[in-house]
Amino acid sequence: MRHLAYLNKFFWKYRWRFLLGIVFVGLANWFRVWQPKVIRDALDTVISQVKHYQETGGIAAHPEAYRELGGQIAWFGAGVIALALAMGLFMFFMRQTIIVMSRLIEYxxxxxxxxxxxxxxxxxxxRNSTGDLMSRISEDVSKVRMFLGPTILYGLDLIFLFVLTISSMLRVNLTLTLWSLLPLPFLSISIYWVSTMINRRSEKIQQQLAALTSTAQEVYSGIRVVKSYAQEEAMGRHFAEQSEVFRQKSLGLIRVDAFFFPLMLLMVGASTIITVYVGGLQAVKGNITAGNIAEFVIYINMLTWPVTAIGWIASLTQQAAASQKRINEFINTQPQIVSPDVPASDERYRGHIVFDNVTFVYxxxxxxALDKVSxxxxxxxxxxxxxxxxxxxxxxxxxxxxxxxVTEGRILLDGVDLREHDLYxxxxxxxxxxxxxxxxxxxxQGNIAFGKDGLTRAEAEFFAKSAAVHDDIMGLPKGYETLVGERGVTLSGGQKQRISIARAFAKKPDIVLLDDCLSAVDTNTESQILGYLDQALADKTAIIITHRIYGMLQxxxxxxxxxxxxxxxGTHESLLAAGGYYAELFEKQSAGDMVGK
Ligand SMILES: Nc1ncnc2c1ncn2[C@@H]1O[C@H](COP(=O)(O)OP(=O)(O)O)[C@@H](O)[C@H]1O
Ligand SMILES: [Mg+2]
Incomplete structure (x- = not known):
C-alpha cells in the first residue's frame, strides 16, 4: 500500500473532481436505498387495504377496490421509477468524474x-530490457489505472451503500438485521479466496502467453535461418508444446471461474431464506410488517454485489500496489549523467579534444574497455x-x-573537462x-531532419549528396517521402549508414564522429564521403573509427x-615505417584489394 503513496500528488491535482465524484456516489446510493422503502410501503398499503375490504364484507362489496388499489400501486410504481432515474443520473455523473479522473491520471x-x-x-x-520498459509504461500503468478508476469508484460505492443500507435495516429491526447479514462475511471471504486463486492462475497464463509470443516472434525474426536449416517442423512442434501448456493453464482457470458464480448464488440464497424465516417469526410477534420482509430481501440483494466486490477490490488493490512498486523503481532511478550547473549556451566548439589518461570500466x-588512453x-x-x-x-x-x-583520467574539450560542458x-x-x-x-526526409527542425528539402538533398546517398534515395518509390524504419521499405546496410551520415551532417556539427559506419559501402562511395569531410568540413574536427584502412584521406x-x-x-607513413600492427594490416588489406581486382 505504501507504494501507492506516489499517487497522492495526482489526487491532489484532481481533488475537486474527486470530491465531486464522492458526492455523486453518495447521492446515487441515497436514491438507491429509498427504493426498498417505497416497495415496503406499497406492500403494506395493499395488505392493509385488502384486509380492510375483507373485514367489511369482502372484495365483492367494494366495486371501487381495483381502481383504488390500482391507482395507489401506480403511484408507488412511479415513485420507484423516479428514484431509479435519479440514481441512474448520479451514477452517470460519478463515472464521469471518477473514471475520467483515473484516465487523466493515467495520461x-x-x-x-x-x-x-x-x-x-x-x-x-x-541494464533493462525493452520489454521490461514497455510493460511498466503500458501494463503496469493500466493496472494502477484500474485501481484509480473502478476500484476506488466501487470502493466508495460500497462504503456508502453499506452505511445507508445497514442503518436503514437497523432502524427496522436489530434481530432481523443480524440474522440476515450473517452469511455475508463468509461470502466475502470465500470470494476473496477464489479471486486470489483466479489472479494467481491468470498471472501464470499471462507468463505462458508471453513465452508463446516470444517463441513465435523469434521464429519470424529468424525465419531465414529456420527455413535454410529446414527446421519448420521442429519449430512447429516447439510452438505446439507451448500452446498445450497454455491450454492446460487456461482450462485450470476456467474451472475456478466456474466455481465463482454458483458460490455467490448459494450465499445469497442462504441469506434470503434466513431473512424470510426470521422475518416471518418477527412479523408473527408483531415486531415488523410483512412489507419489511420484502424490504429486507431487496436490501440483501443490494448488498450482494458490494460484498462480492470487497474481495475483488482487495485483489485489484494488491495488484496495483505491485505494479506501482515496479513503476517506482524506475521513477526513483536517477540519471548518473547530468548536465552541470553551467549557463546554457549554444556556442560553437573549436574542436580541440584531449584524452588524458582515460580509463573506463563498464x-x-x-x-x-579502455586502459590509460591518451x-x-x-x-x-x-x-x-x-x-x-x-x-x-x-x-x-x-x-x-x-x-x-570516464572511470579515471579526464577528457578535455576546448580545454574544459567534458563534465563541465552543458550536456545539451x-x-x-x-x-x-x-x-x-x-x-x-x-x-x-524526416530521418535526415531529425534533430534539426525545419530542414528544407533542398538542404536535405544537399546533405544526402554529401553522404553519397542522394541517388539511392531518388531510386526509392517515393524519393524523400518514402517511409523507412520498421514500418517502411527495407534499405541495405550501406544505405542506412549513409542516411545516418546525412543526418549527422545536417546537424552542421563542429565535431564529426563516425563509428565504423563506412563498413557497408564500397570504396568509391567511401572516398566520396571522406572527400566531403576533407573539403567542406576542412575546419571541423573529425574522428573516424574503422577497422579498414582508408587510402584516400590523409x-x-x-x-x-x-x-x-x-x-x-602516428601518420600513415610513420606507422608503415614502424612496421607494426598497422603496417601488417595495411599489407593484408592491400593484398586483399589486389585479389579483389
Ligand atoms: N555496454 C557494455 N557493457 C559492458 N561491456 C561492454 C559494453 N560495450 C562494450 N563492452 C566491452 O568493452 C570492450 C570494448 O568494446 P567496444 O568499445 O565496443 O570495442 P570496439 O568498438 O573496438 O569493437 C569489449 O570487451 C566489449 O565486450
Ligand atoms: Mg565498435
Whole structure:
C-alpha cells in the first residue's frame, strides 16, 4: 500500500473532481436505498387495504377496490421509477468524474514515466530490457489505472451503500438485521479466496502467453535461418508444446471461474431464506410488517454485489500496489549523467579534444574497455582510430558524447573537462553516427531532419549528396517521402549508414564522429564521403573509427588500439615505417584489394 503513496500528488491535482465524484456516489446510493422503502410501503398499503375490504364484507362489496388499489400501486410504481432515474443520473455523473479522473491520471503518469525514461543514461537501457520498459509504461500503468478508476469508484460505492443500507435495516429491526447479514462475511471471504486463486492462475497464463509470443516472434525474426536449416517442423512442434501448456493453464482457470458464480448464488440464497424465516417469526410477534420482509430481501440483494466486490477490490488493490512498486523503481532511478550547473549556451566548439589518461570500466560487467588512453586532436584535425573488434573504439566515441563518464583520467574539450560542458550543447554540436545506427519509422526526409527542425528539402538533398546517398534515395518509390524504419521499405546496410551520415551532417556539427559506419559501402562511395569531410568540413574536427584502412584521406593522425590500450600512433607513413600492427594490416588489406581486382 505504501507504494501507492506516489499517487497522492495526482489526487491532489484532481481533488475537486474527486470530491465531486464522492458526492455523486453518495447521492446515487441515497436514491438507491429509498427504493426498498417505497416497495415496503406499497406492500403494506395493499395488505392493509385488502384486509380492510375483507373485514367489511369482502372484495365483492367494494366495486371501487381495483381502481383504488390500482391507482395507489401506480403511484408507488412511479415513485420507484423516479428514484431509479435519479440514481441512474448520479451514477452517470460519478463515472464521469471518477473514471475520467483515473484516465487523466493515467495520461499524466505515462507522460511522466516517458519523460523520466528519456533522462536516464544509456547504461540504464542496457541494464533493462525493452520489454521490461514497455510493460511498466503500458501494463503496469493500466493496472494502477484500474485501481484509480473502478476500484476506488466501487470502493466508495460500497462504503456508502453499506452505511445507508445497514442503518436503514437497523432502524427496522436489530434481530432481523443480524440474522440476515450473517452469511455475508463468509461470502466475502470465500470470494476473496477464489479471486486470489483466479489472479494467481491468470498471472501464470499471462507468463505462458508471453513465452508463446516470444517463441513465435523469434521464429519470424529468424525465419531465414529456420527455413535454410529446414527446421519448420521442429519449430512447429516447439510452438505446439507451448500452446498445450497454455491450454492446460487456461482450462485450470476456467474451472475456478466456474466455481465463482454458483458460490455467490448459494450465499445469497442462504441469506434470503434466513431473512424470510426470521422475518416471518418477527412479523408473527408483531415486531415488523410483512412489507419489511420484502424490504429486507431487496436490501440483501443490494448488498450482494458490494460484498462480492470487497474481495475483488482487495485483489485489484494488491495488484496495483505491485505494479506501482515496479513503476517506482524506475521513477526513483536517477540519471548518473547530468548536465552541470553551467549557463546554457549554444556556442560553437573549436574542436580541440584531449584524452588524458582515460580509463573506463563498464559498470555492470566490470570489463576494462579502455586502459590509460591518451591522445590529442587539434581543431580541424582528422583522426582515425583503428583496432580489432572489442579493442575499445566504440567506447571512445561513447565517452566523447557522455553516454558514460570516464572511470579515471579526464577528457578535455576546448580545454574544459567534458563534465563541465552543458550536456545539451555538447551533444548538439557533435555529429555522431553510432555503429548500431538506427532509422526511425518516418520518411527519409524526416530521418535526415531529425534533430534539426525545419530542414528544407533542398538542404536535405544537399546533405544526402554529401553522404553519397542522394541517388539511392531518388531510386526509392517515393524519393524523400518514402517511409523507412520498421514500418517502411527495407534499405541495405550501406544505405542506412549513409542516411545516418546525412543526418549527422545536417546537424552542421563542429565535431564529426563516425563509428565504423563506412563498413557497408564500397570504396568509391567511401572516398566520396571522406572527400566531403576533407573539403567542406576542412575546419571541423573529425574522428573516424574503422577497422579498414582508408587510402584516400590523409589523416593527420592515426591511433591503433590494441587490447584497450594505444599500441601505436602516428601518420600513415610513420606507422608503415614502424612496421607494426598497422603496417601488417595495411599489407593484408592491400593484398586483399589486389585479389579483389
Ligand atoms: N555496454 C557494455 N557493457 C559492458 N561491456 C561492454 C559494453 N560495450 C562494450 N563492452 C566491452 O568493452 C570492450 C570494448 O568494446 P567496444 O568499445 O565496443 O570495442 P570496439 O568498438 O573496438 O569493437 C569489449 O570487451 C566489449 O565486450
Ligand atoms: Mg565498435
Amino acid at each position: 499524466d503518469m505515462r507522460k511522466e514515466i516517458f519523460a523520466h525514461y528519456e533522462t536516464l543514461d544509456l547504461a540504464f537501457f542496457k 559498470p555492470d560487467t566490470g570489463i576494462k 591522445f590529442e586532436v587539434m581543431p580541424g584535425e582528422k583522426l582515425a582510430i583503428i583496432g580489432r573488434t572489442g579493442s575499445g573504439k566504440t567506447t571512445i566515441a561513447d565517452l566523447l558524447v557522455r553516454m558514460y563518464d 550543447r555538447l551533444r548538439r554540436h557533435i555529429g555522431y553516427v553510432p555503429q548500431d545506427m538506427f532509422l526511425f519509422s518516418d520518411t527519409v 589523416f593527420d593522425k592515426i591511433i591503433v588500439l590494441h587490447d584497450h590500450k594505444i599500441a601505436e600512433a
